[in-house]
Amino acid sequence: MKQTLGYLALPLLMAAALTTPARADGETIAVFTKNQTNPFFQTVRVGADNMAKTLNAKTLQYIPTKPDSIPEQLSQIEDVVVKKPSAIVFTPVDYKAMVPGVEKINDAKIPVVNITDRSAGGKFLSFVGADDYSLGLETARFLLKTLGGKGNIVIIEGVKGSLTNVDRVRGFNDALKENAGAKLLASQPGNYQRLQALQVMENLMQSNAQIDGVLAANDAMAVGAIEALDGANRKAQVIGINGTKEAIDAIKSGKLLASGDYNGFFQGCLGTMMAIRSLRNQPVIAEIVLKPTVITKDNYQPFDVPLEQRSCPTFEEASKLGGK
C-alpha cells in the first residue's frame, strides 16, 4: 500500500521539482555523531556547522549522552523522525546494529547521508568517509620507511572487533609484510584508551629489550605509548591515527613521528554539503572516500590551525578529494 502511494506520489514530486528551481535557504540538517568524548566527532560537528553556515542552513546535533549507545541513538532517530528535519547526516554508533534505525529514516522519506562509518544497510544518497585500511597501511609504510625497512615493531590495537580497528590493523600488518626486515614483536589491545596503551607499552618493554617502532591504532594510544617510553628513558618511533590537536603538538615537538589524518572536519563539511545539495536539486557525489594523508613534521602546518578557522572545501574540490 505504502509502495503504491509512493509510486503515485513520484510523478507529483518530480513535477514539483521541475517547477520550483531551487528551494529556499534555511534547511535544517540533523547531524548524528557517536559520542561527545572522542575529539574526532567534535571536528565532524564543527565541519558540519561550518558548511551549513556557508550555505545558509541550520544544523541540529544529535549525540548520545552515553558514548556509542545503540538504544540511545535509536530513540534519537525516533525523535528526529517526528521532528522531520530537511535532511540527516548520519554516523551509526554501530554499523550493523543501527540498520533498523536507518530503515526508519528511509521509511519517513527523510534524505540521509552516511558519514564516517559505513552503515551495513539502508538507503543513503551519499557516503563520505575515510579509508581505515589505507590509513593504517600508509602510516605504517611511513614508519617503516623512516626505520629503513627494518626493526622490531609492536602494534597497539583499538577495541577488538570494531570496524576501525580491524581495518587499521590489517593495514599495519600489510605494510609489515612488505618489509622483510621488520619483525612484529606483539599486537596487544589498548582499547583506544591512553592509560591502557601506556600500561601495555610498559609491560611490552619488560619483555622486549629493543623496540624500534610502535604502530598505535589512534592518537591517544600513541601518546600513551610515548609517555611509557619517556618514563623508561627509551626511544622508539611512534605513529598514531586521527590527526588530533594533541598529535599535531606531539609531531611539532618531535615526540610523535606521524599521524594518519582521518579528517573529521572534511567529513562533516562534505556530508552536510551533499545533504543540502540534494535538497536544492544540485548534483551530489554518491561516494567520497578521502585519500589518506600522513601528517608529519614536514606538512603539519595546515593541520595546526584551530578548527574554528578552517574552511570547508568547495564542491569542485570535493570531487578531487576522493570522489567516486
Added chain:
Amino acid sequence: MTDISKEAIAPPRSFLSQDAIQVFYRLLAALLICAVLAVLSDSFLSLGNILNVLRQASLTFFIASGLTLVVLTAGLDLSVGANVALSACIAGTVIHKTGSPALGILTGLACGGMVGLLNGVMVTALRIPSFIATYGMLWVLNGLTYWYMAGETLHGFPAGFRQIGSGYLFGLPIPVYLLLVFLGIGTLFAQRTVWGQEIYAIGANPVAARLSGIPVARRLLLVYAVSGTMAGLASIIFLSRLNSAEADIGESLTLPAIAAVLIGGTSLFGGVGTVFGTFIGALILTLVLNGMNLLSVSANWQPLVTGIIVILAVWLDMKTRRRAQ
C-alpha cells in the same frame, strides 16, 4: 541473625581474625599467579617489571581503597570512575589556568571529596539505595564532564607535577610510596580505630549499630566522602602520569576498582573485608594483564580471563566463608 549482631559488637579485630585468613588465601593466589608467570616468562621477575606491576596496580588501588570502606557498609559507589574523570579535567584546567600544581591538586581532591559527600547525602538524608544514588551520580558526572570538555583534550603539564605519577625516589616509582602510605593508613583506620570498627559494625548490621549508639548517618557520610576524595587523588595521579585528561577515562576505571574490592574478599553484603585484601585484588588484576602482555596472549582472551578470575574469586570467597561459619 544472632551471629551477625554478635559480630557487630565484637571487640576490635586481631590480625588472626577470619579476615586475616581470607587475606592469606588471596596472598597465596597472587603468589601462585606470580610463580606461574615466572616460569612462563623470563622477564616477569625482573625488578623493572615488579615495580611496573606495583605502579600500575596503584591507580586501581587508590580508587578501590576508598570504595572498600563503602562496600564494608554494604553500599556501593558506582560513580568513582566518572568522579576521577571530572576531577582530572577540573584539576587539569586549574593547573593550566593558574600554573600552580598545588592549587590543581587541592582542587582535584576537593572536587572528588565534594562528589563523595553528595553521594553520602543522597544515601543518608534522602535514603536512596547507594547503588541507585551513585549510578545516578555517574550520569550526572558524565554529563558535566562531556559538556565541560566538549570533545577536547587537556594536555601538557609542568615537569614538576609530572613527577608525582611518573617520577622515582630512591629507585622506586613515587606512586608506589603513595600506595604504601595509603595502604597503611587505610588498614590502620579500618582495623585499629573506633571509627573503622563502627564502619564494620554498620555493614554487619545497621540496626544493631544504631541501637548500640553508633552515629550511622555521620559514619556513612564520612565513608562516601573518603571514597570520593580517593577518586580525587587517583585523578591527580592519572593526570600526572598520563600528562593529559579527557572526558571518557571514567568508564575504564570503575569496573576494575570494583573487581579489585571483590577479588580482595570484601563482601558486597557488608561487614567483611580488608583494605589489604583490596590491595591484593588490584595486584591480581594487574598481574593477569601484565602476564598476558608479556606472553603476547591474543587480545581476545584478555577480558575473558579477567572476567573468569572475578567470578572465581567471589565464588571461592563465598565457599570458604560458609565453611568458616
